[in-house]
Amino acid sequence: MNIVVCVKQVPDTATERKLRSDDKTLDRDAADGVVNELDEYAVEEALRLKEAHGGEVTVLSMGPAKTTETIRKALAMGADKAVHLHDDALYGSDALGTSYALSQALKKIGYDLVILGSESTDARTGMLPAMLAERLGTPQLTLASKVEVDGSSIKVERITDYGYDKVEASLPAVVSVVEKINEPRYPSFKGIMAAKKKPVETLGVADAEIAADQVGLANSWSEVVEFAVAPPRAAGTVVKDEGDGGAKAAEFLASKKFV
Amino acid sequence: MSEILVLVDHVDGDVKKVTLELLTLAGSLGTPAAVWAGSGYSDAAKAKLAEYGAEKIYVAAADEIGDYVSAPKAEVLAHLVAERSPAAVFLAATGEGKEIAGRLAIKTDSGVISDAVGVGEGFVAEQSIFGGGVNVRSRVTKGTPIITVRPNSTAPVAAPAAGAEEKVEVALSDAARAARIVERVVQEKGARPELTEAAIVVSGGRGVGSGENFAIIEKLADALGAAVGASRAATDAGWYPHQFQVGQTGKTVSPQLYIAAGISGAIQHRAGMQTSKTIVVINKDAEAPLFEIADFGVVGDLFQVVPQLTEEIEKRK
Ligand SMILES: Cc1cc2nc3c(=O)[nH]c(=O)nc-3n(C[C@H](O)[C@H](O)[C@H](O)COP(=O)(O)OP(=O)(O)OC[C@H]3O[C@@H](n4cnc5c(N)ncnc54)[C@H](O)[C@@H]3O)c2cc1C
Numbered sequence: 001m002n003i004v005v006c007v008k009q010v011p012d013t014a015t016e017r018k019l020r021s022d023d024k025t026l027d028r029d030a031a032d033g034v035v036n037e038l039d040e041y042a043v044e045e046a047l048r049l050k051e052a053h054g055g056e057v058t059v060l061s062m063g064p065a066k067t068t069e070t071i072r073k074a075l076a077m078g079a080d081k082a083v084h085l086h087d088d089a090l091y092g093s094d095a096l097g098t099s100y101a102l103s104q105a106l107k108k109i110g111y112d113l114v115i116l117g118s119e120s121t122d123a124r125t126g127m128l129p130a131m132l133a134e135r136l137g138t139p140q141l142t143l144a145s146k147v148e149v150d151g152s153s154i155k156v157e158r159i160t161d162y163g164y165d166k167v168e169a170s171l172p173a174v175v176s177v178v179e180k181i182n183e184p185r186y187p188s189f190k191g192i193m194a195a196k197k198k199p200v201e202t203l204g205v206a207d208a209e210i211a212a213d214q215v216g217l218a219n220s221w222s223e224v225v226e227f228a229v230a231p232p233r234a235a236g237t238v239v240k241d242e243g244d245g246g247a248k249a250a251e252f253l254a255s256k257k258f259v
Numbered sequence: 260m261s262e263i264l265v266l267v268d269h270v271d272g273d274v275k276k277v278t279l280e281l282l283t284l285a286g287s288l289g290t291p292a293a294v295w296a297g298s299g300y301s302d303a304a305k306a307k308l309a310e311y312g313a314e315k316i317y318v319a320a321a322d323e324i325g326d327y328v329s330a331p332k333a334e335v336l337a338h339l340v341a342e343r344s345p346a347a348v349f350l351a352a353t354g355e356g357k358e359i360a361g362r363l364a365i366k367t368d369s370g371v372i373s374d375a376v377g378v379g380e381g382f383v384a385e386q387s388i389f390g391g392g393v394n395v396r397s398r399v400t401k402g403t404p405i406i407t408v409r410p411n412s413t414a415p416v417a418a419p420a421a422g423a424e425e426k427v428e429v430a431l432s433d434a435a436r437a438a439r440i441v442e443r444v445v446q447e448k449g450a451r452p453e454l455t456e457a458a459i460v461v462s463g464g465r466g467v468g469s470g471e472n473f474a475i476i477e478k479l480a481d482a483l484g485a486a487v488g489a490s491r492a493a494t495d496a497g498w499y500p501h502q503f504q505v506g507q508t509g510k511t512v513s514p515q516l517y518i519a520a521g522i523s524g525a526i527q528h529r530a531g532m533q534t535s536k537t538i539v540v541i542n543k544d545a546e547a548p549l550f551e552i553a554d555f556g557v558v559g560d561l562f563q564v565v566p567q568l569t570e571e572i573e574k575r576k
């Protein structure tokens with residue numbers, strides 16, 4: 001089975017994240033780049049499926065030069081090879097442009113199964129998995145907490161507000177995973193050493209047959225008009241419990257008409 | 260005024276509160292038209308949508324719409340966008356709502372804004388990003404603005420309108436029938452309001468100590484008619500089901516009141532609750548970072564403070 005895992009590099013949530021004042025895009029230099037956490041679960045699931053069914057796991061990541069650190073991490077976990085979609089023309093793409101670029105790269109790479117995280121920690125739109133399914137014309141098996149492949153058929157449990165749905169489809173398919181699905185492995189020392197030798201192919205827009213007028217900041221379907229750092233919340237009242245802390249909290253709630 | 264399509268979010272035939280919020284928001288910018296996709300449509304649903312401002316209700320009632328993941332609803336909306344040229348399309352910023360919005364954007368070659376907390380003149384959307392640290396105003400520049408709006412962003416206001424029904428027949432494509440839902444498993448039903456829609460949320464963290472102890476969090480929630488939430492420390496420990504996790508990799512909530520007991524306030528937790536209107540924190544450690552964003556805080560043992568608070572609320576009822 002040919003599995004492609006989409007992995008995004010995101011700014012570390014533990015550091016202060018910013019937008020750039022010049023073009024209002026994410027300031028990728030302001031914070032350390034890390035693997036989007038849910039994408040580690042996506043890599044883990046791909047490795048488990050490969051271990052059970054055989055095949056190959058390819059990492060696909062679109063982003064600037066430093067994205068290679070993130071790609072190496074996924075390779076160190078055990079993926080076989082990687083494709084780095086990297087071109088200045090892609091800079092500033094919105095969800096439409098990104099989904100288009102990734103879908104073109106996927107057509108080039110070939111796949112039986114595409115696995116993504118269900119949401120990034122920076123933009124958090126959660127739309128890319130469905131958008132890839134739409135663009136590729138493949139079934140959408142998103143928000144999966146369990147994945148089972150049997151020959152050419154695939155079943156997932158899709159989490160919902162009331163529990164989960166059992167969903168079935170045939171391969172090829174697009175899957176997105178939630179963190180409940182597994183426990184990602186840590187790269188071993190051997191894995192880290194091996195990752196240095198694994199092939200990473202860099203694709204530009206021309207290589208992936210991406211129309212340059214459909215990607216990038218200037219061609220986006222949406223724009224940031226303006227932004228501002230949110231004003232800090234006004235300092236509140238903090239009391240020490242002297243045996244009446246619950247009663248004082250109740251008074252506060254009553255003053256705000258919650259009770 | 261031109262039409263704004265609002266996709267109705269419904270479960271078992273009941274219209275969710277977020278839909279009424281979207282109708283109210285649409286009413287401030289144009290003429291709201293509700294779009295019902297799937298089974299379960301009834302006179303009661305119609306009355307509710309009309310009461311909150313739906314001049315029109317497009318009804319695509321085919322059962323099979325609900326049999327597949329997200330794609331059929333996107334096809335219903337794409338059909339209406341082509342036929343009616345609405346000024347905009349609003350959807351709830353839920354997992355499914357965002358998926359439908361993304362697919363619709365591609366089908367109609369339109370831009371999409373995700374997780375708006377407000378929409379103003381010219382369909383300029385407000386987004387609260389990086390865990391509430393930055394406020395952004397953004398807009399769609401190509402096609403029909405497609406905007407997903409977070410629950411609890413607008414207060415629903417009754418504004419009775421005609422609710423004129425129009426049937427919509429859409430022949431689903433094969434691609435829309437590719438991911439079939441073979442069974443719906445209902446795990447947690449309960450009488451409590453849904454986490455993302457609730458006006459009040461009471462959350463417990465590692466300080467709660469065990470699954471059994473969550474009963475004291477639930478009692479406070481029930482006294483307030485609130486939903487129960489949990490930090491990741493609590494869901495990872497198996498004390499509370501994962502679907503109740505609040506935070507960066509859980510649900511984003513924006514209630515009128517958020518009460519946190521035994522939660523330290525890690526940035527990843529704050530990302531899911533920082534836009535709550537009023538925040539109350541109960542923690543025995545005066546240095547817990549969540550106190551920094553509290554409107555009211557009690558430094559104390561939650562096993563003393565929470566039951567007393569519950570009792571006081573019951574007394575005042
Ligand atoms: C704060 C902020 C808000 C934004 N809001 C919008 C908006 O409202 N509308 C809009 O059109 N664009 C928006 N963008 C742009 C958006 O970030 C990009 O289009 C982005 O590439 C895709 O969105 P996402 O990260 O939200 O993906 P999500 O759908 O949240 O990510 C899901 C999965 O997709 C995969 N993935 C995502 N990006 C990549 C990548 N570059 N390479 C490989 N795999 C990837 C990963 O597996 C990830 O787990 C916003 C950007 C920021 C920084």
Ligand SMILES: Cc1cc2nc3c(=O)[nH]c(=O)nc-3n(C[C@H](O)[C@H](O)[C@H](O)COP(=O)(O)OP(=O)(O)OC[C@H]3O[C@@H](n4cnc5c(N)ncnc54)[C@H](O)[C@@H]3O)c2cc1C
Nearest residue numbers: 464465466490491492506507508509521522523527543561
């Ligand atoms: C990528 C990533 C994503 C994450 N996503 C999320 C997420 O979605 N949601 C989330 O919540 N976390 C998330 N986390 C985890 C987050 O970093 C914290 O570890 C987590 O929020 C801690 O939960 P907590 O506050 O309950 O526990 P702790 O940080 O251990 O805090 C427990 C608090 O309880 C107090 N306490 C203990 N006993 C009592 C008592 N008897 N009375 C009163 N107070 C008491 C303590 O003083 C302490 O402040 C994420 C982490 C990462 C790296």
